[in-house]
Amino acid sequence: MTAVTSAAPARQRSRLQLPAFITRDAGGLAGAVILTLVVLVALFGPEIAPHPSTAILGTPGHGPAAGAPLGLDFIGRDVLSRLLDGGRTTLLMGGAATFVIYVVGIAVGLTAGYAQSIADPLLMRTVDIFLSFPALLVMLLFVTAFGSSPVVLVGAAAIVLFPGVARIVRTATTDVMTRSYVEAAVSWGERAVAIMRREVLPNIVAPIVADLGIRFSWAIILIASVNYLGLGLKPPTADWGLMISENREIISTNPLSVLAPAAMLALLVIAVNLIGDAYVRQLGRSGGRSARPSRGKR
Amino acid sequence: MTDPAGSARSAPAGSALEASELRVELADGSAIIEDVALELRPGEILGLVGESGSGKTTTARSLFGYHDRGVRMSSGSIAVAGTQLTTSQEFQRARGRKLSYVPQNPGTSLNPSMRILAAIEDMLRANQSLPASPAERAAAATAQLGRVGLPETSQFGRRFPHQLSGGQQQRVCIAIALSCDPAVVVLDEPTTGLDVVTQDRILRELVRLRDERGLAMLYITHDLAVVGKIATRIAVMYAGRVVEQGPTSQILSASRHPYTRGLVASTPDHLRIRRLTPMAGISAGVGERPAGCAFEPRCPQRVDRCVTELPSLIATTPGHLTRCFEWASTPALDWSSSADPASASPAAVVADRARVLEVQHLSAEYRSHGERNQVVRDVSFTVAEGTCVALVGESGSGKTTIARATAGLHPPSGGQILVRGRPLAGRARDRSVEDRRRIAIVFQNPTEALNPRQTVASTVARPAQVLRRLDRKAAEAEARRLLEAVRLPVRTAERYPGELSGGERQRVAIARALAGQPDILICDEVTSSLDVSVQAVVLDLLRDLRQQLGIAIAFITHDLGVVATVAERVLILDAGSICEEGRTAQVLKSPRHEYTQRLLQAAPSLSSTISTWNGSPAQATAPSELNPQN
Numbered sequence: 001m002t003a004v005t006s007a008a009p010a011r012q013r014s015r016l017q018l019p020a021f022i023t024r025d026a027g028g029l030a031g032a033v034i035l036t037l038v039v040l041v042a043l044f045g046p047e048i049a050p051h052p053s054t055a056i057l058g059t060p061g062h063g064p065a066a067g068a069p070l071g072l073d074f075i076g077r078d079v080l081s082r083l084l085d086g087g088r089t090t091l092l093m094g095g096a097a098t099f100v101i102y103v104v105g106i107a108v109g110l111t112a113g114y115a116q117s118i119a120d121p122l123l124m125r126t127v128d129i130f131l132s133f134p135a136l137l138v139m140l141l142f143v144t145a146f147g148s149s150p151v152v153l154v155g156a157a158a159i160v161l162f163p164g165v166a167r168i169v170r171t172a173t174t175d176v177m178t179r180s181y182v183e184a185a186v187s188w189g190e191r192a193v194a195i196m197r198r199e200v201l202p203n204i205v206a207p208i209v210a211d212l213g214i215r216f217s218w219a220i221i222l223i224a225s226v227n228y229l230g231l232g233l234k235p236p237t238a239d240w241g242l243m244i245s246e247n248r249e250i251i252s253t254n255p256l257s258v259l260a261p262a263a264m265l266a267l268l269v270i271a272v273n274l275i276g277d278a279y280v281r282q283l284g285r286s287g288g289r290s291a292r293p294s295r296g297k298r
Numbered sequence: 299m300t301d302p303a304g305s306a307r308s309a310p311a312g313s314a315l316e317a318s319e320l321r322v323e324l325a326d327g328s329a330i331i332e333d334v335a336l337e338l339r340p341g342e343i344l345g346l347v348g349e350s351g352s353g354k355t356t357t358a359r360s361l362f363g364y365h366d367r368g369v370r371m372s373s374g375s376i377a378v379a380g381t382q383l384t385t386s387q388e389f390q391r392a393r394g395r396k397l398s399y400v401p402q403n404p405g406t407s408l409n410p411s412m413r414i415l416a417a418i419e420d421m422l423r424a425n426q427s428l429p430a431s432p433a434e435r436a437a438a439a440t441a442q443l444g445r446v447g448l449p450e451t452s453q454f455g456r457r458f459p460h461q462l463s464g465g466q467q468q469r470v471c472i473a474i475a476l477s478c479d480p481a482v483v484v485l486d487e488p489t490t491g492l493d494v495v496t497q498d499r500i501l502r503e504l505v506r507l508r509d510e511r512g513l514a515m516l517y518i519t520h521d522l523a524v525v526g527k528i529a530t531r532i533a534v535m536y537a538g539r540v541v542e543q544g545p546t547s548q549i550l551s552a553s554r555h556p557y558t559r560g561l562v563a564s565t566p567d568h569l570r571i572r573r574l575t576p577m578a579g580i581s582a583g584v585g586e587r588p589a590g591c592a593f594e595p596r597c598p599q600r601v602d603r604c605v606t607e608l609p610s611l612i613a614t615t616p617g618h619l620t621r622c623f624e625w626a627s628t629p630a631l632d633w634s635s636s637a638d639p640a641s642a643s644p645a646a647v648v649a650d651r652a653r654v655l656e657v658q659h660l661s662a663e664y665r666s667h668g669e670r671n672q673v674v675r676d677v678s679f680t681v682a683e684g685t686c687v688a689l690v691g692e693s694g695s696g697k698t699t700i701a702r703a704t705a706g707l708h709p710p711s712g713g714q715i716l717v718r719g720r721p722l723a724g725r726a727r728d729r730s731v732e733d734r735r736r737i738a739i740v741f742q743n744p745t746e747a748l749n750p751r752q753t754v755a756s757t758v759a760r761p762a763q764v765l766r767r768l769d770r771k772a773a774e775a776e777a778r779r780l781l782e783a784v785r786l787p788v789r790t791a792e793r794y795p796g797e798l799s800g801g802e803r804q805r806v807a808i809a810r811a812l813a814g815q816p817d818i819l820i821c822d823e824v825t826s827s828l829d830v831s832v833q834a835v836v837l838d839l840l841r842d843l844r845q846q847l848g849i850a851i852a853f854i855t856h857d858l859g860v861v862a863t864v865a866e867r868v869l870i871l872d873a874g875s876i877c878e879e880g881r882t883a884q885v886l887k888s889p890r891h892e893y894t895q896r897l898l899q900a901a902p903s904l905s906s907t908i909s910t911w912n913g914s915p916a917q918a919t920a921p922s923e924l925n926p927q928n
Contacts, residue, residue: 180741181749181757184807187705187726188761188814189734198760202751 021275021282028278035271038264042087051078053085053238061250061257071254074247079257083264086238090220090265093154097219098212100158101165106208108162109169110196113177124170127163135160136225143231153232157222161215168211172204179203206280213273220265240265312380314338314481314514315361315397320374322353322360328585330356330369331538338482338514343504345529345546346518347561349829350800351581353538354518358484361516362397363389379481394425398475402487404467408459414470415439415455418477425478442473447503465496469503476507484516489524493692493856498900501528520829522565523859523902526550526911531617534558537582537592540611544618547911550904554620554628557593562631562904564834566859568886570905573841574863576834580799591622599624651682654718654817654850655704655737661712662699673699675875676713681818684844686851688861688882690897691871697854700871701822704852705739718817735765738811742823744803748795748810754781755791758810765814773813780809784839801832805839812843818850819843825860837863858901862886870894 022028050067051057055077062072070079112123130138142156176182182199190198224241226232232242240261247257315338323329331353338344348354360371361378363386376383378396383389393399401407408417418439436452444450446469459467468488475483485504489497505528507513519525525532526546533543534555542555553559560577579596588594594604601624611619614626622628662674674696681687691697702708704715706726715722717736723729738761741747748757758780759773768776778788784805795803804824811819821840825833841864843849853864861868861882868885870878870893878891889895 179746180743181747183707184739187707187739188764189726189731190764199749203749
């Protein structure tokens with residue numbers, strides 16, 4: 001989201017004006033720059049890749065050489081080309097999974113935290129049941145049952161990861177529900193949905209965003225693990241998570257085949273975390289003022 | 299700068315504490331406190347009075363060598379019991395042994411996982427070369443309990459903080475502070491969270507300890523009535539400077555600085571029922587202090603030079619210092635101009651007025667884990683148009699539950715609530731729009747009264763949209779009108795609550811409550827977390843709203859002084875039921891119920907303090923007996 005706008009010239013008063021947590025916060029700015037780079041690589045990487053990502057060029061696990069600066073992978077394909085090619089699936093599936101995780105998690109957590117007497121025990125005990133299964137097992141179960149299409153992968157990752165978000169949202173909601181401004185809204189007869197949307201949700205943004213980077217990386221790793229086991233994306237596809245897994249055996253002959261995709265994933269996660277932290281800092285600093293750029297004066 | 303008050307009384311003993319030219323500043327050089335000089339003699343209690351942001355806590359912390367991050371002491375000298383403290387090692391050695399601290403909130407300053415005896419032993423171990431044997435150490439710690447009036451048994455000492463009442467917790471904190479026989483004790487609002495009866499006991503305890511051990515105490519508070527009861531001298535701080543300092547009797551009855559006078563005039567007093575006269579404006583924050591006198595923008599007696607020139611502390615009489623050019627023209631406070639609120643407002647004819655709220659045989663309970671805890675028992679009262687009824691009680695008396703039940707936030711377990719003769723459903727969501735519109739509630743805590751993510755305009759407009767079906771535009775216009783009605787500038791509309799002071803937020807909350815054009819306003823301790831000068835503004839506002847709009851008010855409070863200022867009728871609640879009710883003046887003057895009598899005796903009152911002091915004007919030291927009313 002921010003990546004696209006940051007590429008545009010930041011004109012004063014323009015509609016594309018960047019939020020203050022990016023322009024005025026060193027961490028936020030660094031995160032935005034890194035994220036932009038990673039996204040650019042993912043978007044345009046396939047266009048500039050020197051070789052087709054599935055072409056076998058030489059000895060498996062060959063180190064860096066002319067024409068293949070990052071060496072070759074476990075069956076002799078160009079690591080750089082696969083790296084440039086593998087960002088799209090990683091970003092798209094990780095991003096989609098994170099989105100679904102948050103939509104479901106926020107809906108469940110808000111409802112449980114709002115209706116504490118009835119919905120809370122029902123929803124949260126259900127969430128506990130979800131939490132009690134090993135993550136990978138659930139993923140594999142879904143993939144075995146419904147096939148390994150991207151939709152199933154994203155859905156399965158969401159089912160495994162939404163309980164964490166739901167619990168955080170529920171705790172934050174129960175806290176906000178005791179504030180006087182919520183009680184005042186109840187006393188003038190505000191409806192449940194309006195209370196959740198107007199009074200609760202804007203005030204639990206900080207704990208939700210603080211957690212975003214971790215959820216995002218977990219989603220990517222979970223999907224990568226399934227890919228590694230050969231049950232997710234079919235092997236010739238390039239994917240950063242998949243690359244880390246499949247090249248583990250040749251880590252001694254060409255370490256870059258693992259380190260390069262790992263570094264890209266790390267950069268991605270660090271960037272998301274930096275931006276999230278900057279956003280939370282901004283919320284704290286403004287003492288209530290919206291983290292969006294202020295309209296009009298100032 | 300030394301204090302002539304001390305030198306006037308030629309006490310041969312050296313001073314227990316001498317601090318001069320204290321200046322603490324932020325990294326950018328703006329001063330938090332400046333040119334602060336304090337002197338304390340053994341056996342003396344100095345009251346350090348100021349409102350939030352005045353720098354009183356910063357002053358106290360700098361005496362211990364503590365500074366927040368990004369804050370530093372740029373000048374100043376501090377000497378405790380004759381020893382100059384400059385290096386951090388010297389401060390470290392003095393803390394606990396020569397200078398100790400009693401914090402504001404005993405509940406959070408005691409370690410909840412530590413038995414109280416262990417907490418005292420900890421202090422002894424850290425500061426003394428103690429007898430090695432654990433038994434001797436335990437005995438020494440147990441003895442400390444006895445000195446602050448707690449049971450001197452090991453059984454009691456084995457309790458955890460949560461097994462003690464608030465007053466007992468504060469006594470433990472005092473015991474810890476006194477355990478190593480310091481020369482000076484700094485008390486930071488030690489009774490603020492306690493109810494009046496407990497507060498009164500702690501104050502007596504402090505005076506006794508002072509008398510027995512010749513302790514010097516620095517008592518920090520925002521409450522003149524409390525400090526007047528025990529302090530020998532009072533120093534008043536405003537915007538980081540001491541603006542007036544002198545013997546308690548003179549500060550209270552013959553204040554020379556317009557700010558001190560304003561504070562005294564803003565302090566409600568249950569023995570002198572009168573209309574409070576609020577000060578104009580709000581206090582200057584750090585970094586926005588003017589070149590001249592910081593009080594100048596709010597001052598009724600300012601002259602041209604106040605803008606550019608900073609007044610220095612001038613001795614008006616020996617021992618009485620004032621930082622004001624025009625001190626001679628500060629008018630004396632007229633304590634005789636007291637008025638019965640019943641005569642000040644035309645509410646003596648309560649019977650003729652239409653009843654707005656009727657609470658009949660109300661009972662309410664809380665349930666947890668199948669256990670029922672009845673907090674309100676058979677409470678009945680009525681509030682008539684344009685009148686104010688006060689519900690008074692200590693914490694746990696059920697007064698807040700009554701407010702919540704009326705507002706539809708806590709369904710009652712028995713009885714009923716009628717508005718304009720119509721019975722109300724227990725829950726707000728089951729009430730008709732019309733019923734919800736008629737009742738509005740304002741809560742205690744201004745920091746959580748308003749949604750921090752909404753502008754003031756949208757917060758105030760919302761109930762008008764829901765309750766009066768106004769469209770967004772009309773509701774926002776109405777919001778601006780209401781902000782004016784609560785005397786806030788229109789530009790407040792675009793602000794977020796985080797940009798407002800506590801008093802401003804509370805006025806926004808009142809504006810929001812008025813947005814539905816209610817018949818009755820329920821005010822739940824709305825002023826108890828505000829500074830006295832801000833409280834005076836809010837109380838004055840409520841009074842005007844009542845007279846102009848004819849709104850009825852149910853005012854819930856624990857402060858009898860506030861009751862005297864706002865209410866025609868008063869109900870005294872004890873453990874969930876009404877123990878006394880009647881006209882305010884009557885109940886406060888001749889209470890019948892034993893509980894009311896106890897409350898009234900314990901409640902601090904400026905006027906009775908002043909008459910006590912003036913009864914013995916020759917004495918410069920505090921009366922050994924607290925004021926005779928107690």
